[in-house]
Amino acid sequence: MIQMIRDTQQTNTSLHYDAHPARDELVPSRYALKVGEIEVLVVSDGVLTLPGAMLAHNAEPAVRAAWLEENFLPPDAFDWALNAVVVKSGGRTILVDAGMGEEFPLPRAGQLPHRLEAAGIDLSTVTDVVLTHMHMDHIGGLLIDCVKEVLRPDLRIHVAAAEVEFWKAPDFSRVSMPEGFPDALRQSAKRFLKEYRSKFRTFEDECEVAPGVKVCRTGGHTPGHSVVRVASGGERLTFAGDLVFTVGFEHPEWHNGFEHDPEEAARARVRLLRELAANRELLVATHMPFPSVGHVAVDGDAFRFVPAFWDY
Ligand SMILES: [Zn+2]
Numbered sequence: 001m002i003q004m005i006r007d008t009q010q011t012n013t014s015l016h017y018d019a020h021p022a023r024d025e026l027v028p029s030r031y032a033l034k035v036g037e038i039e040v041l042v043v044s045d046g047v048l049t050l051p052g053a054m055l056a057h058n059a060e061p062a063v064r065a066a067w068l069e070e071n072f073l074p075p076d077a078f079d080w081a082l083n084a085v086v087v088k089s090g091g092r093t094i095l096v097d098a099g100m101g102e103e104f105p106l107p108r109a110g111q112l113p114h115r116l117e118a119a120g121i122d123l124s125t126v127t128d129v130v131l132t133h134m135h136m137d138h139i140g141g142l143l144i145d146c147v148k149e150v151l152r153p154d155l156r157i158h159v160a161a162a163e164v165e166f167w168k169a170p171d172f173s174r175v176s177m178p179e180g181f182p183d184a185l186r187q188s189a190k191r192f193l194k195e196y197r198s199k200f201r202t203f204e205d206e207c208e209v210a211p212g213v214k215v216c217r218t219g220g221h222t223p224g225h226s227v228v229r230v231a232s233g234g235e236r237l238t239f240a241g242d243l244v245f246t247v248g249f250e251h252p253e254w255h256n257g258f259e260h261d262p263e264e265a266a267r268a269r270v271r272l273l274r275e276l277a278a279n280r281e282l283l284v285a286t287h288m289p290f291p292s293v294g295h296v297a298v299d300g301d302a303f304r305f306v307p308a309f310w311d312y
Helices: 002-012 061-070 112-118 136-143 145-150 161-166 181-199 262-279
Strands: 030-035 038-051 077-089 092-096 128-130 156-160 200-203 206-210 213-217 226-232 235-239 282-284 294-299 302-307
Touching (some): 030 226, 038 226, 077 226, 128 206, 156 213, 161 200, 181 200, 200 206, 235 262, 262 294
Parallel strands (some): 092 128, 128 156
Antiparallel strands (some): 213 226, 226 235, 282 294, 294 302
């Protein structure tokens, strides 16, 4: 199945970037903003194409197909954006999630290392990594040899204790993924634990990584899934990881195929979206179209995403 997805990506890719792409990409892959005094940079790791059904495996196929049609999207494949974030505060440089990497090479994903470099972020200056969770599209970038080589020996990796515990014997009974994915996810998490366990700084519910930068456990998607909350000078931004997807505003109750506890994920999603709508803070999420910066509005029983105007 993974091979099939690779083939799909090959055929979908009209502008194919090689392993060593040019630095002058014509489509922007980074977007910088300030939250009070804190610098936030959204960097794209690329795009991952997956079957449309994974957006909502509990929805009626006709309802799901109608949503895709209304959004001018193909019926059977959906491009998942892969956004990571770099946050600078109090002299610390924090990388939030690390993209897909190259363990399972996909032509349009795994671009974070060269895009960080193009954005002027030297990986050797990264003091902290925050992992929203340990799925391979969030940890894979740190498993690339040339990335591992340049990381600081005193790098701190912040991850929820519940996440580390979960991956010792992960439960895949409630997910809905293409064949081959559970094994690939198990394999990369296992390898990550082996290679990086000594750098982990685990937390139960939340921890402050730097002034105004907190990581808070939500659970749901995975038991240790966490979001990053940035606050400075009266301004706020939340990086929601995999708690919110493009479909999750109109249909927060739709179960995403990667959710290990879909009901709990939906509850946590609604809680977060209500809070963000009430306090009017900015949202960024891993799999929403780049740069995914915007606000959340309440819309009847559900929500609406309001993209931020780009500031040039
Ligand atoms: Zn993900």
